[in-house]
Amino acid sequence: MASMNSTIIAPLAGTADVRPIxxxxxxxxxxxxxxxxxxxxxxxxxxxxxxxxxxxxxxxxxxxxxxxxxxxxxxxxxxxxxxxxxxxxxxxxxxxxxxRRKFLPLSFKGVVHDLIEALQGRLSHANPRQYNHVQKLAYLFVVLDLIVIVLSGLVLWKSVQFPLLRQLMGGYEFARRIHFVGMAAMLAFVAVHLVMVALVPRTLLTMISGRAPKTL
Incomplete structure (x- = not known):
């Protein structure tokens, strides 16, 4: 039964994976x-x-x-x-x-290796279903950054209602700076993301259609 289920869930060896990316x-x-x-x-x-x-x-x-x-x-x-x-x-x-499938495992060694490969223009994008370590780190950073932005925004919006959160962020004025820097970090990610999309245009097409284009 286990082998039968795995056959249903995963594509057969030697066949194209028709699932949306x-x-x-x-x-x-x-x-x-x-x-x-x-x-x-x-x-x-x-x-x-x-x-x-x-x-x-x-x-x-x-x-x-x-x-x-x-x-x-x-x-x-x-x-x-x-x-x-x-x-x-x-x-x-x-x-x-x-x-778990897309962002793990993630290792410091893998990030350094893929970063060096990217800077030298040798990082492969042959498999659009698989993220490299730099992508994994960047996307996980964005999730954490958005959490910080939301929490600091709560302090700015409802400072009296969240006194502990306000204290953890160093007070109202410091929370303003955290919020601003968090958004600046998000914009930095977006800028790098757009550069990567320009270098590998099919990543944009897959985000629109869900599938990799046959030709570019």
């Missing part, structure tokens, strides 16, 4: 998360400009909301989208086993 739920939640991050970033910049704590401000042309009140409305709307969609994304990854 990215399931539909993963693609939908991925793009919704991306939309939420864009709105949160642009509205967050407008909120920051209302009371900057660094010696610079963000050009109004790339902010969202028009004024502080409008920016806050956009920010809160995108916040709920990110929280609920992000929780769904994480839950489906965990309970479907995708998190």
């Amino acid at each position: 990215h399931p539909l739920w993963m693609r939908i939640t991925h793009w919704l998360n991306a939309l939420a991050v864009v709105i949160l970033t642009m509205s967050g910049w407008r909120i920051y400009d209302a009371s900057p704590f660094f010696p610079f401000t963000i050009p109004p042309a790339i902010t969202l909301g028009g004024w502080l009140g409008g920016a806050l409305q956009w920010h809160f709307a995108a916040m709920w989208l990110l929280v609920f969609n992000g929780l769904l994304y994480l839950a489906l990854n965990i309970f479907s086993g995708r998190l």
Whole structure:
């Protein structure tokens, strides 16, 4: 019975794997998360400009909301989208086993090796179903970074209701800086991610259709 089940679940040896590289739920939640991050970033910049704590401000042309009140409305709307969609994304990854299959095992030695290979232009992307160690680390970092962003955002939104969390983050003002740096780290990831997509365009196509294109 075990061998029969394994035959049903896994593709037969020597046959093409016709399963989607990215399931539909993963693609939908991925793009919704991306939309939420864009709105949160642009509205967050407008909120920051209302009371900057660094010696610079963000050009109004790339902010969202028009004024502080409008920016806050956009920010809160995108916040709920990110929280609920992000929780769904994480839950489906965990309970479907995708998190374990795609991101584990992960080792320091593997990260160093794949990073060196990538910098030398020798890192293979032949198998779109398998992440290299650098990708695994980057995607896991994003999950942790989003958790930090959400928690620091809770302190900024409901500081009185979360006194312990506020203390753990060094107070309200320091939580503002954690929130800002967390979003900056997210944008750095997005920038690198877009560069990699430009270098390997089929990764974008698989995220849209779920399948690798036959020709590029």
